[in-house]
Amino acid sequence: MSRAKVAPGVNPLRDPRDRRLPRIAGPCGLVIFGVTGDLARKKLMPAVYDLTNRGLLPPGFALTGFARRDWETEDFAQIVHDAVRDHARTPFREATWRQMSEGIRFVQGTFDDDDAFDRLRTTVEDLDRSRGTGGNHAFYLSVPPSSFPVVCEQLSRSGLSQPSGDAWRRVVIEKPFGHDLASARELQNIVSSVFRPDDIFRIDHYLGKETVQNLLALRFANQLFEPIWNANHVDHVQITMAEDIGIGGRASYYDGIGAARDVIQNHLLQLLALTAMEEPVSFDAQSLRAEKEKVLSAVRVPRDIGRHTARGQYTAGWQGGESVVGFLEEEGFNPHSTTETFAAIRVDIDTRRWAGVPFYLRSGKRLAKRVTEIAVVFKRAPHLPFESTATEELGKNALVIRVQPDEGVTLRFGAKVPGTQMEVRDVTMDFGYGHAFTEASPEAYERLILDVLLGDPPLFPQNTEVELSWKILDPVINYWANHGKPDDYRAGTWGPRTADEMMARDGRAWRLP
The missing domain is CATH 3.40.50.720 (NAD(P)-binding Rossmann-like Domain)
Structure with missing residues (x-):
């Protein structure tokens, strides 16, 4: 009896359809x-x-x-x-x-x-x-x-x-896969001249995090959310990656790179793609990439870049109860550097599902706390049959996917305050990985290194995704290069005043995680 040929690196004793069995790398x-x-x-x-x-x-x-x-x-x-x-x-x-x-x-x-x-x-x-x-x-x-x-x-x-x-x-x-579209293409030409496309694995460690993968399960394994996951019900989406640490010891890498190239081009645009993409035919690499590429090809930055972006540099302040120096005082940095440590941009997605729904992306160093989250903020109910005083403290419903550090999902909705009066306030319903599962989540690099050794590519962005991301970000970076320097913000705060003004122009405000 003939035996089917097994792909290199795959354990021939494991049935790939049986998800109860662990994926074990072959000799390597x-x-x-x-x-x-x-x-x-x-x-x-x-x-x-x-x-x-x-x-x-x-x-x-x-x-x-x-x-x-x-x-x-x-x-x-x-x-x-x-x-x-x-x-x-x-x-x-x-x-x-x-x-x-x-x-x-x-x-x-x-x-x-x-x-x-x-x-x-x-x-x-x-x-x-x-x-x-x-x-x-x-x-x-x-x-x-x-x-x-x-x-x-x-x-x-x-x-x-x-x-x-x-x-x-x-x-x-x-990462970073280049510093703009031209350099990314040059890098791709170099690497692809030595390795086949299927043997090139671009690491974005955020895609290996359990919570990011849970986003796909949340959307496509439940009937509850997908029917309202569109412009009819969603007001806007905020994707935040905030760090409370500074740049200490990373001058050679960070100066000239900045928050937009370091985080928005890869991590945050990948999170946007997973949040906004259509349901794939299957969860194999080709199908996932196809849907992410469709979304990224439809993303655009508004024409008036100055009104819909913000950037900043942290100055001296207090963090975690101790005094910290500003970015320009960090060891090894050019005191005249215009590299941003905070970046925020608005993008729109020209698809039927998301037309009219702005996506706000922000990332920064020395912010008030360390947090990465995706917040889907829903529209207000078209009619509230209550006295205005009963709902004056009621905000918009929101579904928040917490990527780190407290991995989980929070749902914010309105509920009546106990008492004889009809008063409605925001409350939250919370799912935490640490409470629901006894096994600790693997580190992202565990999952990604194992996937490399198995030759399993769904969590790795391909070159097309990289180029599309640079096409989105390049106009912003070029605009900033020709329009002054970043605005200051004090360490331990949520970024420069211009970031709040950017949101206020749209009648919105940043969430305080």
Whole structure:
């Protein structure tokens, strides 16, 4: 009897239709460039350990680090050990660590060092023999975008990017994907000259968060919300990513990038696409991308950009009970920098479902609190059969999807205040992941790294989505470049006064999460 051919990296013993069974990666290894950075230490290495601890990686899995530090493999193993101890989500187990540490390797070198990449190829080939990785390797580029071309060139020159037989080679790229449309296309040309489109995984870690994925379940698994998810019932949508931290230690990355490029172009426009898209035919990668691309292609910024956008820079203030310096006083920054630390924009979606419904996106550093949320604010009831005094404290109904830190969903609606008088006020009904489920949600990087090793691409934006996002944002960035400097806002507040004025022009106000 003939056997069906199994895709590389897929566990042949698992029925993909049975969602009760965990998805376990087949034989493979992961090579991380930039292992000395915060991302690798705080997120990537702990995520690999947590996947190992949960039994989702094969026993022979290999983790290889590449950096210019003068380390031996034992030194790198200690770095991984410390990172796991400090940042892993699951408990530290000696048995798990021993299994993981046996597959750890380190290659010392710089990105322009041919010999170093030749040694990396030798290391990978040795792992195929000693650990049974089967020629399947993913290359994680946790490095500045300026280093992508030379790393890709070296992976091609050394033969590391070319698999043999049924094996696979994949590349993982961290945002930002360029700094405008032209650079994004240039980056795509470089990477696609070395790897096939299906082997390029662009990481947007927000798409790996449980709450973001729950947005799809909330919309399409329930009859309750979808009938009112349109311009007939929705007044507007606010998508907020607020951080209470500053830029300390990230001058080399952040200066010249700013809040719009760093967050709105990727995280927030992806959240918008998931919020506004039509129901996909299925939840496979192709169907999801098709619907997201339709939405992004219909998004436009109003013509009068100055009236419908705002930007700011934080100044000295108080945060968490301590005094903090302003953006221009942060170490390593140009004191005349015009890079924004707060950005807010209004966009409209030219589709039948959303015509006339503005979407407001905002992100900033040193704001009043750390929160990421999607707030769908509904129109007022067309008629309220109450005295005006009975509903003077009643706001608009709202459905708020909390992405972080208190993952869950809140529904705001009006209810009668106890007593003899008819008085209606806002109340909330709350769903929290921590209360409803006993198992803690995996970190986003756990899900995304596992998806890379499985070759499962639904949560990764394709190049078309990246280009559409830059087409939306480029006019805003170009306008700002020619119109003065960002407005000041004090650290610990909700941003510059111009952001409130932007909303007031539309007769609306920002939510206070």
